[in-house]
Amino acid sequence: KAGVTQTPRYLIKTRGQQVTLSCSPISGHRSVSWYQQTPGQGLQFLFEYFSETQRNKGNFPGRFSGRQFSNSRSEMNVSTLELGDSALYLCASGDRDINKGAFFGQGTRLTVV
Amino acid sequence: GENVEQHPSTLSVQEGDSAVIKCTYSDSASNYFPWYKQELGKGPQLIIDIRSNVGEKKDQRIAVTLNKTAKHFSLHITETQPEDSAVYFCAASWGYGGSQGNLIFGKGTKLSVKP
Numbered sequence: 001k002a003g004v005t006q007t008p009r010y011l012i013k014t015r016g017q018q019v020t021l022s023c024s025p026i027s028g029h030r031s032v033s034w035y036q037q038t039p040g041q042g043l044q045f046l047f048e049y050f051s052e053t054q055r056n057k058g059n060f061p062g063r064f065s066g067r068q069f070s071n072s073r074s075e076m077n078v079s080t081l082e083l084g085d086s087a088l089y090l091c092a093s094g095d096r097d098i099n100k101g102a103f104f105g106q107g108t109r110l111t112v113v
Numbered sequence: 114g115e116n117v118e119q120h121p122s123t124l125s126v127q128e129g130d131s132a133v134i135k136c137t138y139s140d141s142a143s144n145y146f147p148w149y150k151q152e153l154g155k156g157p158q159l160i161i162d163i164r165s166n167v168g169e170k171k172d173q174r175i176a177v178t179l180n181k182t183a184k185h186f187s188l189h190i191t192e193t194q195p196e197d198s199a200v201y202f203c204a205a206s207w208g209y210g211g212s213q214g215n216l217i218f219g220k221g222t223k224l225s226v227k228p
Contacts, residue, residue: 004156033215043157043202043218056215090156092216101147102216104156 002027004093004105012111018079021108025072025093031055032074033102034066037088046089049074078110086112115140117205119219127227132193134222136203137185143205146179146186147216151200160201161188193226200224 005024013019025032033056034046045058049068066076072093078085088109092102116139126132138146144165149157163170163177163186170177174193179186190197200223204216 035216035218042220043204043216045215045217048215058215101159101162103159104149106154106156 004091004103006089006091006105006108008108009106010109010111012113013081015081015083015112017081018077019081019110020075020077021089021091021110023074023076023091023093023105025074025091026095026103029093029095029103030072031094031102032068032072033092033094034074034076035090035092035104036060037090037107038086043090046076081112083112086110115143115205115207115217117203117217117219119203119222121222122220123223123225125225125227126193128193128195130193132188132190132197132224132226134188134201134203134224135185136187136205136219137183138205138217139184140205140207141181141184142207143217145206146177147204147206148175148177148188149202149204149218151202151221157202190224193224195226195228198224198226 007022031050033048037043048056052068063079068074088107090107092104094102119136147162150160151157161175161177174191176189200221202221203219206216
């Protein structure tokens with residue numbers, strides 16, 4: 001099976017712009033979660049989608065949003081970018097059986113200048 | 114909410130020695146505890162996990178133990194090799210019914226294995 005695919009791998013944006021990141025989960029997985037990774041804060045949960053519904057949301061401002069499509073692919077959007085949004089954004093997909101774990105993609109490195 | 118503490122932040126061992134990384138969690142509702150290995154430039158890789166109804170799990174050179182009463186769990190790597198060098202993260206979650214819940218991560222342990 002192909003792994004979790006995130007696009008693009010690298011992105012440079014200017015303050016105030018918005019950005020959309022994409023995640024294609026492992027075939028058959030219906031759960032997609034998003035995480036932000038920074039040197040200072042570590043790995044932080046953003047939100048989780050399951051069968052097109054947001055199941056959980058982390059403690060991030062409303063500028064961070066996401067959605068999931070019927071084929072389980074997911075996108076996250078960040079509006080009005082700030083310098084502090086520079087981070088590695090990771091997507092993880094999960095099987096219906098939680099005992100099989102969550103699997104991460106390689107991430108999208110976002111730099112805000 | 115859940116909080117996960119991870120120690121040590123850095124760990125240096127000689128090749129062939131064992132390495133132990135410890136984590137504590139705060140929310141007794143957490144029922145799923147995975148461990149991830151992250152190499153430079155890559156996403157975290159799931160290496161082993163344990164559910165709250167199990168006390169220990171082994172996979173070749175890697176083992177995880179869970180003490181629900183004390184709310185702590187540990188990763189044990191035996192016969193370490195240079196390729197084990199990476200950052201290791203523990204996490205806790207209360208996943209349910211097809212959902213992963215949300216993973217709350219420790220701050221990570223940078224493991225260096227010296228040849």
